[in-house]
Amino acid sequence: MNRSPLENKPLPPEDRVGYALVGLGKLTLNELVPAFRLSNCSKLTALVSDDREKALEIARGLGLEEKDVYDYADYDRLAERPDVNAVYIVLPNALHREYTERAARIGKHVLCEKPLATSPEDAETMVRACAEANRLLMTAYRMQYTPQLWAARDLIEKGDLGRLKFIEAVDGQTEDDPGAWRLKRDLAGGGALPDIGLYCLNTARFLTGEEPYEVFAYQYSTPGDERFKEVEEAVYWTMRFPSGAVAHCTCSYDVAEAKYLRAHGQKGWLSLDPAFSYEGLRLEVVTEEGREVRQMREEDQFRLEIDHFSECILGGKRPFTPGEEGVQDQRLMAAIYQSAAEGKPVRVERLEGKDLFRGAPPRRG
């Protein structure tokens, strides 16, 4: 490569990092495929799915060929493909571990959808597997690559809001398909918490740069609602951070869509509303100087995330949201469930320091 990917110009296709997309659900079709089309240093070179018909159709639209379409049994044959440098795993949560381990074994870097796994132990195993194979593992926390969240973090860091005191975060939507894998415990590992509550958890950690040391949670499922027989409908929790800041978080699978976050400081506050959506993130800042909406060019969040990983691969850097970042969230989610089950606050290890589990910050626009 004779050109730095850092110039924000598209690399020639032959210089880009090649990916196999593993799993062809709605997220892949509606978000990831368009993101790859817009990417600067990434390209799709293979698809993995058991729905060969669908996979072939998508492949055709992308200019790929029959040979680029794999099924899950074939997966390990990606080893033979030098133009597949990494896999992007978009499978039900419970399969993340297996497909990460297999990818590491055949020498591929791994970008894995969130949540990283269905338990802290699985997540740790995945980190180890990639480390031993000397491959990069990144948790696909798209939010941590958005200009809006970085602008929010900068505001807090620079002290524009004064000392941060508390965060309110809500991620609610309606899960109305009783057959969805997200409602099966053995596939999803949990309900609203790992799917959407994780955004509240992860964003609160990102904005503060801190790690919570205590959580208290209520969990709720409407009695008799068939959808929530295996996994929870909603979790309401509170987290305490070493600085004294507190976060109230709420996730629910049975409310009209609502996704917002507010961070309150001594001298001002900021609102992200909507906060966790794929597009249209809106940052508003209220200080003594008034109320201001920060207008930003809309960026494809998934493109930013994928290109960050490609840049790390090309440049040999640790991703900003590596496997370890996902492991920490798994530990905290386990503590949240434990608190809800025991009816009392649960302490986790108290860690001081900033961005303890994160790698190289993403390039700023």
Added chain:
Amino acid sequence: MNRSPLENKPLPPEDRVGYALVGLGKLTLNELVPAFRLSNCSKLTALVSDDREKALEIARGLGLEEKDVYDYADYDRLAERPDVNAVYIVLPNALHREYTERAARIGKHVLCEKPLATSPEDAETMVRACAEANRLLMTAYRMQYTPQLWAARDLIEKGDLGRLKFIEAVDGQTEDDPGAWRLKRDLAGGGALPDIGLYCLNTARFLTGEEPYEVFAYQYSTPGDERFKEVEEAVYWTMRFPSGAVAHCTCSYDVAEAKYLRAHGQKGWLSLDPAFSYEGLRLEVVTEEGREVRQMREEDQFRLEIDHFSECILGGKRPFTPGEEGVQDQRLMAAIYQSAAEGKPVRVERLEGKDLFRGAPPRRG
């Protein structure tokens, strides 16, 4: 009286309920005096204060005379004033009980600022004192008389939001006067909770019509901050209601002003932002049909509250927010403090039913 006060026309001055305003602080001067000027069935006939100079000046602007100005020692002499039917107590919280009891003894109805008292026991005593004297006691919960909150409650009641699932409420501001009586335990009885957190608590109860049966709370004061040596800076708490609904509430004396509430249901949600301010309450409703701001004529909140009490006095009705409504909030605040102190959830008596402590609803515009 030959005219119903229900027609929303000003009564002739001689037919109105006469009040003595007890305490001439900022709230009295900036809000209550103008509210009385606008009222339809209430009038100011006396002022009680130890700052005679100030009291006389205000009296002059109102067209009152020297004889209409009392000091606290004189208070019981209001007995001799047939044109003083009620007192409006605007004193530090710890004095509410004494001045209510004395008023009841001399045969006056009592409109008492919130919080009703500094303990459930005191509040209960006040209720008893007024009952025994056959006088009305009303807690001055102005929010419960606003068209915006009633519109919000109607939406929930009619099911426009579907089943209500959770409420997020924040009331934060900066208390920067270290000498304020609100920061003295013996005068205020507590810090941010009884002063501003009470709005979150009380409004959540009003909107649901329900009584919480369990609370969990964190309490926080910045180490070393002189302002919060006696009372707390902030309380973060969660409440569970019999219907399954949950409320996250936050109050803080050390953040940039932020007052909002959101109530989330299966089919929609509503936002009050600002939620607890004296004016400019803004109700926004989000349902499948879109996002809509409900425009309403601005009404003076204190006038609505005062005239409600006057109508109850004229018509012999129990106020919508009687003493009992204040007592219940005192019990819940005691439970919140207990939870914060013990580090675990605290249960209170589980009560089923709607508006258990409320009287006749206020007249609607």
Added chain:
Amino acid sequence: MNRSPLENKPLPPEDRVGYALVGLGKLTLNELVPAFRLSNCSKLTALVSDDREKALEIARGLGLEEKDVYDYADYDRLAERPDVNAVYIVLPNALHREYTERAARIGKHVLCEKPLATSPEDAETMVRACAEANRLLMTAYRMQYTPQLWAARDLIEKGDLGRLKFIEAVDGQTEDDPGAWRLKRDLAGGGALPDIGLYCLNTARFLTGEEPYEVFAYQYSTPGDERFKEVEEAVYWTMRFPSGAVAHCTCSYDVAEAKYLRAHGQKGWLSLDPAFSYEGLRLEVVTEEGREVRQMREEDQFRLEIDHFSECILGGKRPFTPGEEGVQDQRLMAAIYQSAAEGKPVRVERLEGKDLFRGAPPRRG
């Protein structure tokens, strides 16, 4: 008087300027009577109406007596009332002249609703009549007394928006009562233009401080609409100011309510939306530093206006919006109608200078 009315404290009733309200329509009942209740240096001492029943009822609510109620035939007997220092004329436009002249003759100051008259000639006559009687005449342009419009004007004056280039102003509403006097030419003198279009005209002049020298207008009435047989439904006009600034203005009696104004400069712009309503004026400013809503305490606009006039009477000052300010608008409205009739631009005298027709600026909050 031993106390300056400038301290924003209520004067004792006996020191205030006494007014007779002339005309008891909706504006009087809903806006002016409450405004007098809130005023600091004004008081209502008499009512003038031919509906004695209604007048007496209002009087009773105000604590006035039978003797304080006059009919139009009686009007000149106000001469005998030393406690009536001024009249506030709230009659159909065509009567403004007569009641102003009669008031001047009996030695009363005159606050006259807008538009000042139904022709430039009548308006000039009114100015002369008051001047000769050595009485003050003020056009009741409430907008020019609002903190929001002053904040907007300050922004422009200080150059925060850079050089002002153009203004867009719309005042539209539905006039659906075919019997309204506003739709009768002989009472109103015109249709949407003098009633609501005048706000666009007058506010553009206020914000720039300039006088337009050319206008071009289209006038429109829906064919066959009975409401607009005598007066126009809508006027669309453009004005050019000496500085080069241009204003597009629109008024209509047949659209859903819409009242806004935007002023655009080289470096930023401001929006008033709503712009001309009795309450809830909202000022938003967009500059390089962002988009900001200026939050202001809601003030009763009519109180500000009335108290300004009272202060002028007490202090012997020329009002900020004297009769001459109203005369100039009459001249411009005449030019607008002429342009619409002739189908070409109409020039008026080109005047250079700032605030050429205005008096002492109102006291700022």
Added chain:
Amino acid sequence: MNRSPLENKPLPPEDRVGYALVGLGKLTLNELVPAFRLSNCSKLTALVSDDREKALEIARGLGLEEKDVYDYADYDRLAERPDVNAVYIVLPNALHREYTERAARIGKHVLCEKPLATSPEDAETMVRACAEANRLLMTAYRMQYTPQLWAARDLIEKGDLGRLKFIEAVDGQTEDDPGAWRLKRDLAGGGALPDIGLYCLNTARFLTGEEPYEVFAYQYSTPGDERFKEVEEAVYWTMRFPSGAVAHCTCSYDVAEAKYLRAHGQKGWLSLDPAFSYEGLRLEVVTEEGREVRQMREEDQFRLEIDHFSECILGGKRPFTPGEEGVQDQRLMAAIYQSAAEGKPVRVERLEGKDLFRGAPPRRG
């Protein structure tokens, strides 16, 4: 082709319409190249530019080769390229005619940036040239392909706003590069009007579906401002439509960015704010039922426009915004300039009927 492009699925690259992009300015780089990356039935197969270095670099990022890069002298050699079905002309306005005629001669369809030309005569010539060559010509009016504008048009058409009465449209920005070709008369043909004012004009025509029959305009350039020696800084104009509706339009090259449009009807109104930007179009609707923001998935406007043209080419349909649509705008702009020059209204042919110059409506999402 065995698959309809109407299913909104990407066609295999070999089935797509191939384009040569002619002109590599900022619009091409920032908007058009990404749009092609996202397109479903279009692909870039050649670039035309005199800056060979830059063109090669872009080509590399796109996976194109040296042979795919042409200079303007080479342009006619595109005739030899069967994989170039159409050209997209993104050159200074004055060159549109020549490059359209040459394209038609070599058998290519033409998508031409707006304004179509620098005079009605040139525009008509272009239409004829393409018709004679039996090639399609489309004016690149991206706004007419956005979901937001179609939603606005639907609202008006269905009568949700009642009868439409007037439109206010503003398109202002700062043109601060004195060397820009947009400020040269011989390249641009005009100043703010054909560049940005055209959006106001064209959108007003699109929303009403009507053709104006009379215009009145003021034109303005700040005296002494070097930027506006050849072309105008701003135009303020008014248009009358056969239905009685009126539009006030404003365009300016010397104000802080402001792009909005409001359409007012008897029963409601709609706001597009921002209105003409490349992204973030925001449609708000105000009716008796409240105020509602219509949330829509952000779509790449240029992709919609380009794919519409490709679908027309593939399906043999007349584009929604063919050359004739551009011709009509040229005629109206000529009338606007004439009005400003003569200082009086100018009439154009009065045309009745809907969408008189438009072809097949674009596919709706």
